Each structure stands twice: as C-alpha cells, then as structure tokens.
Amino acid sequence: MLTCAFAGQKKVLAAYEEAVKCGYSGARAGRLHTPHGVFDTPMFMPVGTQATVKAVSPRELKEMGAQIILSNTYHLYLRPGTELVAEAGGLHRFMDWDGGILTDSGGFQVFSLGPLRKITEEGAAFRSHIDGSTQFLSPEIAIKAQMNLGADIIMAFDECIPYPAEYQYAKLSTERTTRWAERSQKAHTRSGQALFAIVQGGMYQDLRRVSANDLVSLDFPGYGIGGLSVGEPKPVMYEMLEQTVPLLPENKPRYLMGVGTPDCLVEAVRYGIDMFDCVFPTRVARNGTAMTKSGRLVVKNAAYAKDFLPIDENCGCYACQNFSRAYIRHLLKADEIFGLRLTTIHNLYFLLDFTKKMRQAILEDRFLSFREEFLAQYCK
Numbered sequence: 001m002l003t004c005a006f007a008g009q010k011k012v013l014a015a016y017e018e019a020v021k022c023g024y025s026g027a028r029a030g031r032l033h034t035p036h037g038v039f040d041t042p043m044f045m046p047v048g049t050q051a052t053v054k055a056v057s058p059r060e061l062k063e064m065g066a067q068i069i070l071s072n073t074y075h076l077y078l079r080p081g082t083e084l085v086a087e088a089g090g091l092h093r094f095m096d097w098d099g100g101i102l103t104d105s106g107g108f109q110v111f112s113l114g115p116l117r118k119i120t121e122e123g124a125a126f127r128s129h130i131d132g133s134t135q136f137l138s139p140e141i142a143i144k145a146q147m148n149l150g151a152d153i154i155m156a157f158d159e160c161i162p163y164p165a166e167y168q169y170a171k172l173s174t175e176r177t178t179r180w181a182e183r184s185q186k187a188h189t190r191s192g193q194a195l196f197a198i199v200q201g202g203m204y205q206d207l208r209r210v211s212a213n214d215l216v217s218l219d220f221p222g223y224g225i226g227g228l229s230v231g232e233p234k235p236v237m238y239e240m241l242e243q244t245v246p247l248l249p250e251n252k253p254r255y256l257m258g259v260g261t262p263d264c265l266v267e268a269v270r271y272g273i274d275m276f277d278c279v280f281p282t283r284v285a286r287n288g289t290a291m292t293k294s295g296r297l298v299v300k301n302a303a304y305a306k307d308f309l310p311i312d313e314n315c316g317c318y319a320c321q322n323f324s325r326a327y328i329r330h331l332l333k334a335d336e337i338f339g340l341r342l343t344t345i346h347n348l349y350f351l352l353d354f355t356k357k358m359r360q361a362i363l364e365d366r367f368l369s370f371r372e373e374f375l376a377q378y379c380k
C-alpha cells in the first residue's frame with residue numbers, strides 16, 4: 001500500500017521581513033512506499049507516454065535517478081491495447097522498468113487530444129487521434145485499463161476543465177468529476193495499487209475548495225491536482241494551490257499534474273506539493289533546448305558552434321561529463337539521433353537533480369533561502 005511519512009519544514013517563520021514576504025512554507029520531504037520501492041519526495045516523474053521515455057533507456061533512467069515514471073492510459077488503450085500489456089506481464093515487464101510507474105487516467109488526453117469529444121454523465125466519447133475511430137472512456141473503463149497495465153499508482157477518471165471556462169460549466173464539471181471519482185473507487189479492485197483522486201474546480205477558489213473537501217471525504221491514498229498548467233497565468237496557478245493544498249491530508253501525497261519548469265516546481269513545493277510530471281524537459285530537448293539553473297540554453301544556436309564547454313560545467317549527467325556544446329550542436333544540426341538523446345538525458349537529469357536539491361534543503365531547514373537563491377538566478 002502507499003504510505004507516506006513527511007518531515008515538514010519547521011513551521012517557525014524566521015523573524016525577518018523576507019520570511020513574512022515569502023509567506024509560510026508548506027514544503028515537506030517525504031517517502032512514498034510502493035510495491036516497486038520506497039521513493040523520496042519531492043520528486044519529478046519523467047513522462048513515458050507510450051511505455052517509453054522518448055530517446056532514453058530504462059537503464060539510463062535508473063542511472064540518472066528516476067524513481068517513478070508516468071505513462072498514459074489514453075495512448076496505451078488505443079495502441080497496443082491494455083489487455084495486450086496485461087498478457088505481456090504488465091507495464092513494468094513490457095517496458096523492462098522495475099521502478100515505480102504512475103498512469104494517468106486519460107482525463108486530460110481525451111479532452112486535449114481526442115477531437116470531436118462528447119461528454120455525458122456516463123463518460124466521454126471521442127475520436128482516436130490515431131485512426132479517427134469512435135472511442136469511449138468512462139471511469140469503469142479507465143480503471144479497468146489501468147488495472148491491466150498494473151502501475152503502482154493510478155488516477156481516477158476526470159475531466160480536465162479547459163481554460164478559460166465559465167463558472168457554471170466549471171461547477172457542473174467539477175461535481176461530475178467527483179461522481180466519477182466515486183465510480184473509479186468502486187471499480188478499483190486491484191490490491192497493492194494506489195488510486196489517486198484528482199482535484200478540479202477550474203480557476204475558481206470556491207470550486208477548488210469544494211472539490212478538495214468532497215474528494216478528501218472519499219478517503220483516497222493520494223491526491224492529484226488537475227485542471228492546472230492549462231494556459232493560466234502562473235500567479236493564478238499558485239493561487240489555486242494556496243486554496244487547495246491546505247485542505248488535503250498532510251500524511252498523503254499531493255501530485256501537481258503537468259508541471260514542469262524549475263521555477264514552478266520550487267513554488268509548488270513551497271505550497272506543499274510532493275510529486276510532479278511534465279513532458280517539457282523531454283519535448284524541448286528534442287528541439288535542441290537544454291534546461292539550466294539560469295534558464296534555457298538553445299544548444300542549436302550558432303553561438304555554440306565553437307563552444308567546447310559542456311552544457312553545464314557543474315552538471316553530473318552523461319552529456320555534460322563527456323560532450324561539448326559544439327559537439328551536441330553539430331549532432332542536432334545533422335539530425336543525428338544521439339544529439340537529442342544527449343539533450344534529453346541532460347534535461348531529465350537537471351530536473352531530477354533539482355528535486356533532490358530541494359529535498360536536501362527541506363531536510364536541512366533552509367528551503368526558503370534555497371528558493372530565493374534559485375529564483376534570483378533563474379530567468380524564465
């Protein structure tokens with residue numbers, strides 16, 4: 001079963017002005033117990049949408065410190081089918097990954113990938129982005145699919161409310177997501193696997209509070225915070241976190257879905273978030289952009305043609321330990337696959353290492369100064 005122990009940062013605010021300006025820090029360092037191991041939080045989960053984290057191997061993921069990776073039910077349901085994965089022995093065996101796996105329920109993909117979708121109380125009808133066939137997902141179907149895949153943590157079927165959305169639509173959708181969470185819970189019969197609910201509510205403080213309270217009363221082992229990182233301004237995302245996180249049980253993990261960049265991670269950790277996932281590091285890597293503590297470095301740019309330094313001299317990743325910006329730029333310009341492999345390895349290592357540094361700062365009770373120093377150097 002999933003259990004957590006969190007060592008929160010001391011609640012005592014330092015006497016000086018900055019601490020009050022920064023506000024209370026809800027940052028905490030936890031340990032997540034799953035059937036595939038005990039994992040440290042805060043954590044970043046590399047995204048392996050179609051049962052592979054694009055361009056890197058399970059061995060490389062392990063070497064860079066990945067603990068839990070994310071896969072998408074929507075994609076694996078459409079191709080190759082979750083029954084096939086079950087026949088192969090489940091997702092861990094299928095992709096040869098012995099760490100933790102979390103599967104998203106499809107709630108986001110159906111509403112962002114599947115064209116011509118129709119939502120009813122029963123579920124969501126949509127057209128497959130692969131072959132245009134008419135498909136249907138409901139809480140029961142999504143949970144059955146995730147039990148077939150056999151992830152350690154699975155997500156309730158929900159609707160990710162688009163941004164912006166009218167209050168009345170957000171209200172009705174959030175209430176339906178809560179009913180779908182209850183149906184997900186009833187359909188979930190696989191022991192040893194944790195089902196997280198997903199808090200919705202759009203960008204409305206009152207709906208966020210109602211959603212959180214209703215889902216907490218259904219007593220899930222962990223909580224995703226959905227409906228964010230959907231185009232809203234970052235201050236609005238932080239405001240929704242401020243309204244939502246304090247209502248969630250302190251002894252259960254909080255997972256902010258679809259986030260993302262180190263500035264958002266450090267702010268969300270301050271509000272008490274433990275888990276993150278995002279395609280950002282792997283997607284921008286394939287466009288030749290590297291993530292650094294000072295912001296993005298577009299390795300493909302001509303400026304790096306004769307730059308024989310690594311992407312980041314202080315980075316311990318395979319790319320920075322062995323190759324120069326000039327070499328990686330050459331590979332990217334030549335469309336050599338190894339080039340985007342190296343940028344992907346660097347970006348994933350950067351975020352995984354960043355969460356490790358945040359955890360250490362929390363354990364040493366210096367998270368707020370760590371946050372201040374990082375944000376002062378990082379340009380978005």
Ligand SMILES: N#Cc1ccc(CCNc2nc3cc4nc(N)[nH]c(=O)c4cc3[nH]2)cc1
Binds near residue numbers: 158
């Ligand atoms: N590069 C790049 C890049 C591409 C997309 C994004 C946005 C990711 N945001 C996001 N993922 C989500 C997944 C989600 N899954 C579910 N089931 N429900 C959500 O409300 C939800 C909300 C999300 N918001 C961020 C960066």
Ligand SMILES: [Zn+2]
Binds near residue numbers: 315320
């Ligand atoms: Zn590196």
